[in-house]
Amino acid sequence: MEKHYDARSIEKKWYELWQKHNLFHSECTDGGEPYCIVIPPPNVTGILHMGHALNNVIQDILIRLRRMQGRNAIWIPGTDHAGIATQNVVERALKGEGKSREDLGRAAFIERVWAWREEYGNTIINQLKCLGASCDWQRERFTMDKGLSDAVAEVFVRLYDKGLIHRGNYIVNWCPRCHTALSDEESEHVEENGKLYYLKYPVAGDDKRFIVVATTRPETLLGDVAVAVNPRDERFKDLKGAKIILPVLGREIVVIEDDFVSPEFGTGIVKVTPAHDPNDFAMGLRHNLAPINVMNGDGTMNEAAGPYKGLDRFECRKRIMVDLKEAGLVEKIEDHKHAVGHCYRCNTAVEPRLSRQWFVRMKPLAEPAIKAVKEGRIQFIPARWTKVYLEWMENIRDWCISRQIWWGHRIPVFYCKTCGAEWSEKGTPEKCKKCGSASIYQDEDVLDTWFSSWLWPFSTLGWPEKNDDLKFYYPTNDLVTASEIIFFWVARMIMAGFEFMGDVPFRKVYIHGTVRDDSGLKMSKSLGNSIDPLSIIEEFSADALRFSLIMITATGQDVYLSNDKFEIGRNFGTKLWNAARFMTMQEENGGMRRSANRGVSDFSAVQLSPDDKHIIMRLADAIAAVTDNIDKYRFNDAAHALYEFMWHQFCDWYVEYAKDVFGGGDEAAKQRTLDIMHHVFSTSLLLLHPIMPFITEELWHVMGYAGAGDGVENMIIKTRWPEPAGTAVLERWGITKDIVDYVDSKHEIIRVGRTLRSDYGVLPSKKVDYLIKPDSEKTAELLKVDSGMIKALLRAENITIDPKLVPEKVMPSGVGKLGAIYMPLAGLIDVESEKKRLLDQIARLKEDLGRVTNKLANMDFVNKAKKEAVDHQRARKEELLEKTKKMEKLLETLSCM
RNA sequence: GGGCGAUUAGCUCAGUUGGUUAGAGCGCUUCCUUGACAUGGAAGAGGUCACAGAUUCGAGUUCUGUAUCGCCCACCA
Numbered sequence: 025m026e027k028h029y030d031a032r033s034i035e036k037k038w039y040e041l042w043q044k045h046n047l048f049h050s051e052c053t054d055g056g057e058p059y060c061i062v063i064p065p066p067n068v069t070g071i072l073h074m075g076h077a078l079n080n081v082i083q084d085i086l087i088r089l090r091r092m093q094g095r096n097a098i099w100i101p102g103t104d105h106a107g108i109a110t111q112n113v114v115e116r117a118l119k120g121e122g123k124s125r126e127d128l129g130r131a132a133f134i135e136r137v138w139a140w141r142e143e144y145g146n147t148i149i150n151q152l153k154c155l156g157a158s159c160d161w162q163r164e165r166f167t168m169d170k171g172l173s174d175a176v177a178e179v180f181v182r183l184y185d186k187g188l189i190h191r192g193n194y195i196v197n198w199c200p201r202c203h204t205a206l207s208d209e210e211s212e213h214v215e216e217n218g219k220l221y222y223l224k225y226p227v228a229g230d231d232k233r234f235i236v237v238a239t240t241r242p243e244t245l246l247g248d249v250a251v252a253v254n255p256r257d258e259r260f261k262d263l264k265g266a267k268i269i270l271p272v273l274g275r276e277i278v279v280i281e282d283d284f285v286s287p288e289f290g291t292g293i294v295k296v297t298p299a300h301d302p303n304d305f306a307m308g309l310r311h312n313l314a315p316i317n318v319m320n321g322d323g324t325m326n327e328a329a330g331p332y333k334g335l336d337r338f339e340c341r342k343r344i345m346v347d348l349k350e351a352g353l354v355e356k357i358e359d360h361k362h363a364v365g366h367c368y369r370c371n372t373a374v375e376p377r378l379s380r381q382w383f384v385r386m387k388p389l390a391e392p393a394i395k396a397v398k399e400g401r402i403q404f405i406p407a408r409w410t411k412v413y414l415e416w417m418e419n420i421r422d423w424c425i426s427r428q429i430w431w432g433h434r435i436p437v438f439y440c441k442t443c444g445a446e447w448s449e450k451g452t453p454e455k456c457k458k459c460g461s462a463s464i465y466q467d468e469d470v471l472d473t474w475f476s477s478w479l480w481p482f483s484t485l486g487w488p489e490k491n492d493d494l495k496f497y498y499p500t501n502d503l504v505t506a507s508e509i510i511f512f513w514v515a516r517m518i519m520a521g522f523e524f525m526g527d528v529p530f531r532k533v534y535i536h537g538t539v540r541d542d543s544g545l546k547m548s549k550s551l552g553n554s555i556d557p558l559s560i561i562e563e564f565s566a567d568a569l570r571f572s573l574i575m576i577t578a579t580g581q582d583v584y585l586s587n588d589k590f591e592i593g594r595n596f597g598t599k600l601w602n603a604a605r606f607m608t609m610q611e612e613n614g615g616m617r618r619s620a621n622r623g624v625s626d627f628s629a630v631q632l633s634p635d636d637k638h639i640i641m642r643l644a645d646a647i648a649a650v651t652d653n654i655d656k657y658r659f660n661d662a663a664h665a666l667y668e669f670m671w672h673q674f675c676d677w678y679v680e681y682a683k684d685v686f687g688g689g690d691e692a693a694k695q696r697t698l699d700i701m702h703h704v705f706s707t708s709l710l711l712l713h714p715i716m717p718f719i720t721e722e723l724w725h726v727m728g729y730a731g732a733g734d735g736v737e738n739m740i741i742k743t744r745w746p747e748p749a750g751t752a753v754l755e756r757w758g759i760t761k762d763i764v765d766y767v768d769s770k771h772e773i774i775r776v777g778r779t780l781r782s783d784y785g786v787l788p789s790k791k792v793d794y795l796i797k798p799d800s801e802k803t804a805e806l807l808k809v810d811s812g813m814i815k816a817l818l819r820a821e822n823i824t825i826d827p828k829l830v831p832e833k834v835m836p837s838g839v840g841k842l843g844a845i846y847m848p849l850a851g852l853i854d855v856e857s858e859k860k861r862l863l864d865q866i867a868r869l870k871e872d873l874g875r876v877t878n879k880l881a882n883m884d885f886v887n888k889a890k891k892e893a894v895d896h897q898r899a900r901k902e903e904l905l906e907k908t909k910k911m912e913k914l915l916e917t918l919s920c921m
Numbered sequence: 922g923g924g925c926g927a928u929u930a931g932c933u934c935a936g937u938u939g940g941u942u943a944g945a946g947c948g949c950u951u952c953c954u955u956g957a958c959a960u961g962g963a964a965g966a967g968g969u970c971a972c973a974g975a976u977u978c979g980a981g982u983u984c985u986g987u988a989u990c991g992c993c994c995a996c997c998a
Contacts, residue, residue: 027957029960195996213994213995220998237998238998239998240998241998252998284997284998285997285998286997286998288997289997289998290997290998293998294997294998295998296998297998301996301998302996303996303997303998304996304998305996306996362997362998363995376996408925408926409925411924411925412924412925412993412994415923415924415994416994419994507992507993508993510993511994538992575945575946576933576934576935576946578934578935578936579937580926581926581927581934581935582926582927582991582992583934584933584934585933586933588933588947589933589946589947591946591947591960592946592947594960595958595960595961596960597960598958598960598961599957599958599960599961601957601958602957602958602960602961603957603958604957605957605958606956606957606958607957608957609956609957613956656937658937660934660935661935661937664935664945667945667946668945675957675958676962679957683957775963775964778963778964779963779964779965781963781964782951782952782963782964782965783964783965785951785952787952787953788952788953788955788962788963789953789955819955819963872942875942876941879978879979882978882979883978884977884978884979885940885978885979886978887978888977888978888979889940889978889979890940892940893940893941893979894940896940896941897940897941899941900941900942
């Protein structure tokens with residue numbers, strides 16, 4: 025076996041082999057309960073960041089575990105077309121050539137986007153493969169694929185015909201840079217330090233009188249059609265029916281009364297701009313005022329802005345303030361903090377803008393989705409997200425689904441120029457549905473990307489066609505995602521699931537934390553604080569990345585990352601490699617041969633040593649812990665259990681014990697120990713495989729557990745997940761709690777002995793003698809059998825085990841549950857300092873003993889506490905008393921000298 | 922403005938239904954090139970569990986309030 029563990033080449037090798045043998049693919053007919061996860065489709069423009077890495081590692085753990093458990097498990101991968109983001113990328117490239125999309129025209133532009141996708145669209149998919157993601161790549165989907173596009177059209181037509189999709193003029197979030205409407209979720213509110221401008225509007229017919237309005241966006245005054253006051257506001261009673269002169273433009277506007285206006289804010293008078301503010305729009309409707317739109321789609325001012333026509337909105341704001349100041353119409357300007365929407369794709373400040381858009385009525389869709397979560401048919405993990413979901417769903421607003429871009433699913437609505445008919449239909453009709461005229465045209469807009477993503481759990485399985493996959497795998501099982509897309513995606517998938525499949529899309533939603541840098545900021549490319557998973561993989565390996573990430577991520581908690589965290593996984597990998605190397609060396613150089621591929625696994629006929637029993641019991645615990653914790657989405661606990669078991673149980677104790685056995689002459693013991701090592705190690709590799717797939721697969725073969733050759737059937741990825749040995753089995757093997765406790769206590773006495781050595785500064789290279797005085801003959805016998813390994817682990821020259829031992833000189837001593845241990849050091853020990861050492865320890869014991877005694881003296885505790893708690897305290901008191909007594913005895917012997 | 926999360930060792934964090942002596946990794950101290958592994962081993966030091974109350978025989982854990990930090994949601998100009 026190679027001394028050096030070359031992780032990266034191992035990882036590349038195995039991924040290729042797994043793919044070559046099609047091991048991630050599962051047909052829906054080959055038996056086993058279904059288990060299905062769909063990937064949260066990353067943007068086709070995306071590059072892998074730590075958030076993706078965490079997300080996909082978790083899913084990979086789940087899918088690998090279920091696969092090993094014999095489930096018919098599939099993980100459907102894919103990407104979404106990311107309408108706005110992708111269009112932006114391609115437009116940027118065009119700009120480099122001095123062209124715009126209009127220069128190309130719609131058809132040529134879309135062709136160009138497809139070409140871009142051919143070339144770059146696989147980036148993130150390939151990166152997922154580096155991570156080890158065992159997706160069923162044969163099922164890879166793209167939201168613009170034929171099948172998924174068909175699903176989108178089908179859904180649109182159905183909702184349209186049902187009256188759940190409508191078109192209308194409303195104020196929407198408009199991104200002036202991307203030149204399109206956005207949904208509410210796509211507008212991210214960012215707190216900004218803005219200004220509140222107090223502007224004076226002259227009252228018509230009275231040159232001395234002004235009213236003062238407050239606004240954060242002075243440029244919108246150009247679109248004002250009224251000013252409003254609260255009808256109950258006494259201050260402005262006399263303004264009723266008055267006319268106001270709009271500054272700059274000189275237009276006469278009216279004063280209206282509306283309950284919306286709160287007398288406390290600003291001046292109690294509001295300018296009304298229906299085309300540029302949602303509240304004003306509503307007021308405009310109530311008071312029958314025609315909106316005046318003063319802005320173009322790109323954020324520049326239009327004709328209605330008069331002298332400001334052509335200016336950018338922010339430039340216009342500056343200029344209009346200069347002009348107003350000159351005219352003496354600015355009362356004051358205050359600092360004002362407020363949240364401004366920003367485009368989630370390009371971060372430009374969103375402009376509320378009146379425009380004609382398509383909307384989905386969400387209320388009816390939300391009802392069954394709310395019910396399902398309330399009834400627990402869909403569960404959020406951690407549960408707190410349930411509330412977040414329900415609150416949003418219960419206050420859901422209509423979804424603006426039309427986008428004024430070209431890359432995406434074009435809205436399947438057609439209009440007849442002849443008769444004016446409007447209808448929705450799949451495919452490309454040639455004639456008007458109503459009058460048969462050929463003079464028809466399709467809506468220019470495309471759909472929100474999420475309008476295809478929300479169908480993902482069933483569209484990827486082939487819907488609207490009915491097929492076996494869909495029947496078998498729907499509803500899917502787990503959805504693993506980050507909290508950021510609960511509204512965008514999770515909630516909408518649930519609604520679509522009910523509307524189109526009549527059932528939940530998945531049963532559990534596991535929301536993992538956000539990956540942040542070590543100062544707590546969300547990792548993002550624009551902040552420049554992201555750790556690139558690929559460079560971590562190059563530096564540490566994918567297994568190291570996976571293990572480390574999982575180890576430090578508590579269920580649903582945010583993760584704070586820095587480069588050094590990945591050493592955990594790397595070091596663990598190295599440790600495993602070397603443990604394996606120790607075992608192969610016994611066979612390569614030591615001339616030993618194990619009994620079977622993976623060692624024996626039935627110990628009924630084997631005479632086990634206490635240490636054998638101990639490790640087998642701990643292995644059973646580890647199997648149970650790993651399985652249980654993954655079932656509960658407690659991945660960090662699963663990783664931790666494995667780390668603790670393999671490193672601190674197997675390597676620290678069992679391997680050290682084995683060294684002693686292998687050094688001895690008992691051939692049967694050697695054989696048994698080697699077999700048990702292989703049994704334990706191979707089982708551990710299985711347990712670790714979901715988290716560290718590569719090193720486990722490599723060791724599986726290197727260690728010969730796969731049998732001859734590297735046949736597909738023998739890969740670890742196809743091997744069955746281990747079951748923990750039950751109590752009955754353990755009993756049959758003679759593995760009892762007593763004997764396991766004995767081994768723990770034996771370890772304790774070794775530690776006490778080592779502490780003596782360390783306390784007295786006896787170098788490890790110096791061989792010393794130890795004397796052990798067990799409490800009983802029975803313990804003495806057990807210890808005598810184990811004296812070889814005890815001697816080795818203490819690095820002792822000699823050990824004497826004698827229950828009747830009476831030390832005749834001053835020597836360092838300590839006690840454990842099994843008895844006392846002495847380290848004779850000729851002439852080095854001063855009675856007084858040794859006394860002091862023992863007294864200190866006794867004092868500490870007595871402190872504990874005092875606490876326990878008090879507790880047991882408290883009748884409230886004894887009467888009210890659970891029986892186990894009381895028993896436990898009693899046992900502990902016993903133990904402390906015992907230990908104190910032993911310590912005191914040591915002290916006594918010392919005093920006699 | 923509403924909601925949520927966090928506050929435990931020098932650092933980053935675990936601690937699931939209240940009940941042993943509050944744990945891990947990193948860092949730190951001392952020692953060790955012992956034939957699996959220095960990406961390692963052995964032994965240590967280090968914590969009034971943010972603060973104040975309440976419930977309880979018993980609180981890191983439950984409740985209330987306070988403080989600090991962070992996140993999400995929100996049409997008051």
